[in-house]
Amino acid sequence: MASIIEIKDFKKYFGKLHAVDGINLEVNKGEILGFLGPNGSGKSTTIRCLMGFNKPTDGVIKVFGHDMSIDSFKAKTRIGYLPGNVKLYDHWTGWDHIRFFEGVRGKSGNVNDLIGRFDFDPTAKFRHLSSGNRQKLGLILALMHQPKLLVMDEPTVGLDPLLQNEIYKVLQEMRDRGTTIFISSHNLPEVERLCDRVAIIKDGKLVAVESIKTLGDKKLHKIEVRFADKFNLSEFEINGVEKVEAVAEGLLITVGGDLNPVLHIISKHQIIDLEITHATLEDVFMKFYEKEVK
Amino acid sequence: MFVFAIRMLRDKWKSFVVYTIAAIAFLEMYIALFPVVRQRANQFDLVIKTFPPEIFKAMNIDPSSLSFANIESYLSSEYMSFLWPILAIIFAILLANYISINEIDKGTIETLASLPARRTRIFIERYMVGLLLLAGFCVISLFGAIPLAIFHNTEFILANFMTAAIGSFLFIWAVYSLATLFSVIFSEKGKASMVTGGVLILMYVINIISVLQTDLKNLQYFSFFNYFSGSELLAKNVYPEYAFLVLGGFALIATLGALFWFNRRDLSV
Numbered sequence: 001m002a003s004i005i006e007i008k009d010f011k012k013y014f015g016k017l018h019a020v021d022g023i024n025l026e027v028n029k030g031e032i033l034g035f036l037g038p039n040g041s042g043k044s045t046t047i048r049c050l051m052g053f054n055k056p057t058d059g060v061i062k063v064f065g066h067d068m069s070i071d072s073f074k075a076k077t078r079i080g081y082l083p084g085n086v087k088l089y090d091h092w093t094g095w096d097h098i099r100f101f102e103g104v105r106g107k108s109g110n111v112n113d114l115i116g117r118f119d120f121d122p123t124a125k126f127r128h129l130s131s132g133n134r135q136k137l138g139l140i141l142a143l144m145h146q147p148k149l150l151v152m153d154e155p156t157v158g159l160d161p162l163l164q165n166e167i168y169k170v171l172q173e174m175r176d177r178g179t180t181i182f183i184s185s186h187n188l189p190e191v192e193r194l195c196d197r198v199a200i201i202k203d204g205k206l207v208a209v210e211s212i213k214t215l216g217d218k219k220l221h222k223i224e225v226r227f228a229d230k231f232n233l234s235e236f237e238i239n240g241v242e243k244v245e246a247v248a249e250g251l252l253i254t255v256g257g258d259l260n261p262v263l264h265i266i267s268k269h270q271i272i273d274l275e276i277t278h279a280t281l282e283d284v285f286m287k288f289y290e291k292e293v294k
Numbered sequence: 295m296f297v298f299a300i301r302m303l304r305d306k307w308k309s310f311v312v313y314t315i316a317a318i319a320f321l322e323m324y325i326a327l328f329p330v331v332r333q334r335a336n337q338f339d340l341v342i343k344t345f346p347p348e349i350f351k352a353m354n355i356d357p358s359s360l361s362f363a364n365i366e367s368y369l370s371s372e373y374m375s376f377l378w379p380i381l382a383i384i385f386a387i388l389l390a391n392y393i394s395i396n397e398i399d400k401g402t403i404e405t406l407a408s409l410p411a412r413r414t415r416i417f418i419e420r421y422m423v424g425l426l427l428l429a430g431f432c433v434i435s436l437f438g439a440i441p442l443a444i445f446h447n448t449e450f451i452l453a454n455f456m457t458a459a460i461g462s463f464l465f466i467w468a469v470y471s472l473a474t475l476f477s478v479i480f481s482e483k484g485k486a487s488m489v490t491g492g493v494l495i496l497m498y499v500i501n502i503i504s505v506l507q508t509d510l511k512n513l514q515y516f517s518f519f520n521y522f523s524g525s526e527l528l529a530k531n532v533y534p535e536y537a538f539l540v541l542g543g544f545a546l547i548a549t550l551g552a553l554f555w556f557n558r559r560d561l562s563v
Contacts (some may be wrong), residue, residue, distance in 0.1 A: 053407045054560035076410035087401035091305075103297035103411045141405070 001100060002029045004149055004180040005050065010059035012045050019045040021058070021204040027182055034180075034195035034212075035184040042204040043184045044084075047153050049082055050182070063149065077105070080147030084154035084184075086138035094122030094129075094137050101141050108144040109166065115140060129156050139167065143174075152183045156190060168193060188278060213283055221259055222277050226250035228270035235265060298411070299419035302392060303427075310427050313385045317378065317435035318442075324372050325442045328365055335362040351505040356525040365443055366454045367529040374458065374524025378435060382466045383494060385431060387487050389424035390473035393417060394556060399483040403561045413557050421474060421549065428470055432463040451531070458528040464541040465522035469494065470546035478556040481563045494518070518544075 002046045005027035012020040020042040027033045029258060037043045046255055048054045050061055052072025061068045066075040096116075102108055112288055115122055118136040131139065134156070142150065150171075171181060171194055185191050192212060200208045220242065226249045236244045236253055244255040249272070255262050259276070266274070332339065342350075342360055350357040355375050361367045394417070397403040406416065436459045443450045473490040480486040497517040504514035514520040521537035 048404075048560075048562045052406075053404060053562040055558070073410045073412050076408060079408070081404070081408035083404050085401075086405075088405055089402060100297065100301055101409065103300075103413055178523060 003027065004029050004031075004064060004199045005182060006060075006062040007046075007050070009064075010049065010061055012042075012049055012054070013057045018204050020049075020201075023201065023204075025199055025206065025209065027180060029180055030175065030178045031197060032181040032183065032195045034184075034190075034191035034198040035182060035201065036191060036198055037184075037201040038186075040199045043201055044153060045204075047151060047184060051079070051151060052076070055110070065222065075149075078148040079143065080140040080142035080150045082086075082135075082138050082150070082152040082155050084157055086134045088126045088134070088137065088141075090127035091125060093125050094140075097126070097137060097141060098122060098144065101144065105145045110146065111140065111144050114143055114153075117170070118163075132160060132163055135159055136163070139170070143170065148179060148279045150179055150181045150183075150244045152181070154185055154187075155183065156185075156187065159230070164190075220278075221255045222260075223253040223255060223262060223266070223274045224250065224273075224277075225253070225266055226272040226274075228253070228272050231269055234260060238262070238265070295454065296419055298416050300419050302423040302517065306392060306423070307387065308428060309385070309388060310430065313381055314431055314434045314438075317381055317431070318438045320377055321369075321435070321439050322442055324369060324447060325365065325439060325446050326479045327450055328362075328368055329446065331362050331368060332364075348506055352502045356523060356529070360525065361529075365439070365448050365450050366531075367525070369439060370458075370524040370528040374462075374528055378462070378524070379465075379522070381435070382428070382431065382462070383469055383491075385475060386424075386428055386466050386470040387473045387490055389427060390470055390477045390490075392424065392563070393420045393474055393477060393485055395477040395486050398481050398561060398563060404497045407561050414553065417553050417556050421552075424470060424474075425467065428466050430440055432459050432466060436462060454528050454531040457531045457533050458524070461522060461527040461533045461537070464538060464545070465518060467545045468518055468541040468548070471545040471552070475548045475552040475555070478552045480557065513548045515540075 003026040005025070007023060007025040010020060010023050011018070021047070033042055035046070045054070049056050050063065050068060052068040052075075055069045063072075063075040064078060066072065068075060098108075098111055114120075118140065120133060120136045120140060122137075125132075126134065126137070135155070139155070142152070156167055159167070168190075171183075175181060183191075183194065183196075195212050197209065197211050199206055200210075224247065231251070233244055233246060233251065236251060240255055240257050240261060241253060242256050245252040253262060267293070339361055342357070347357045350360060353375055355371050360371055394403065397406055412550075436455055440450060440452070440455060472493065473486070475488045477483075477486045480489065498519050500513045500521040501517040504510050504512070504517070504520070518541065521541050526532045
């Protein structure tokens with residue numbers, strides 16, 4: 001399968017700070033890759049170099065075969081970009097932005113469809129828009145020329161669930177049309193829903209590049225359970241359980257992978273309350289780190 | 295075609311109008327007062343002669359051409375020596391900042407840089423619009439004196455205004471190029487403007503010191519103000535060729551340096 005994005009030995013240093021320290025990654029045509037990492041891990045730095053905004057200290061980033069530190073403008077004809085916190089021109093209206101983009105990229109055939117779909121008012125000035133509407137305008141600008149590669153930096157942060165769902169639908173439709181999507185996110189359910197593969201970056205290094213299925217197997221859940229009867233902490237220390245902690249009248253159990261064996265043991269007891277939550281992305285990172293340390 | 299240039303014109307025409315109207319308003323004030331001043335020109339000239347010539351040199355005014363007997367000398371001392379350079383320098387820094395640093399400062403540069411356009415194209419289109427607006431400012435803020443002089447029944451010499459417009463444009467082109475260079479080097483608008491302003495103040499001080507202290511005379515060659523004198527340009531209709539070469543040469547080199555740096559630098563910081 002053809003690689004749309006090729007990142008080879010990419011490093012970006014800011015003085016003594018090694019923001020990204022030698023990563024290699026390929027993204028294939030039609031794939032949705034989730035780029036995960038905590039704040040300060042090097043996600044945004046990678047995306048900025050991927051888009052050609054910044055120059056790598058070392059290594060090469062190619063998109064559609066173009067070296068993004070030399071001739072990024074050729075690749076950008078086929079890239080749509082949505083930054084996390086959309087910053088546009090305060091005194092321009094939505095139409096001003098759309099026409100400016102059309103002036104550079106050429107006339108778009110689907111602007112009106114996108115405006116209708118996102119229920120966006122393009123006559124308002126950017127400074128008067130809510131954060132959700134700003135994100136809508138950013139999306140329209142990113143999608144209006146029907147890009148072959150979409151690069152998104154936390155696209156749904158701060159959006160209401162309705163708009164989030166609309167964005168997910170749009171992305172899934174784009175994937176069905178063969179668009180490659182590179183999406184950075186903190187939101188694990190979002191990544192699970194959308195992505196085929198994930199790359200996890202921490203402290204400027206890739207700690208894992210996994211298919212979403214493999215990540216799902218490693219996914220952690222936290223089960224907080226309160227019992228009405230007597231229980232023994234050790235009966236929960238079975239295969240797949242990462243940690244068992246005693247809390248008031250119950251246990252906090254961290255489970256990796258399949259939940260069923262633990263739920264089976266819990267079901268043998270009288271339960272007052274039960275809560276199952278996804279572990280945070282940070283917990284998943286820690287799991288990867290523990291593996292690295294071992 | 296020229297999308298970035300057209301957009302800059304749309305964004306900056308109001309500033310252009312404000313600065314040129316301000317210049318015209320000052321011109322009108324000075325020219326309206328000129329008939330009264332000219333009536334007492336002899337007395338003013340006598341008062342002027344009582345001042346030490348170094349004071350005028352420090353103000354970048356040639357005392358030998360200082361006279362209120364004609365509109366050119368009068369405007370060269372009242373308008374060209376201080377007010378016009380201040381207005382033009384502020385406008386030049388404002389335009390230079392538009393090229394990239396405003397956007398780096400506000401974070402909108404990512405949107406701009408995500409478009410399929412070479413950095414060179416963005417830089418040149420915006421730089422040329424800035425230069426065009428500055429040229430327009432020079433023409434209107436100097437030739438604007440002519441209809442006002444006609445309106446107030448004051449005689450004028452057109453050739454002097456022509457020389458003043460050319461000399462002023464070269465001076466402000468050099469300032470604009472310096473401001474552009476600093477605006478692409480730094481990532482904060484305040485810092486870039488402050489450094490440009492600081493360098494210009496330093497040049498002004500150097501020019502004064504070189505005039506007042508003969509052993510430091512050669513320092514004058516490092517100051518733009520040595521090559522820009524309202525009294526030489528407007529009052530005497532003199533513009534030495536070397537000034538043309540120095541300011542024009544500096545402007546070209548600084549512009550090429552700014553373009554080189556803009557192409558190399560990290561835009562998103």
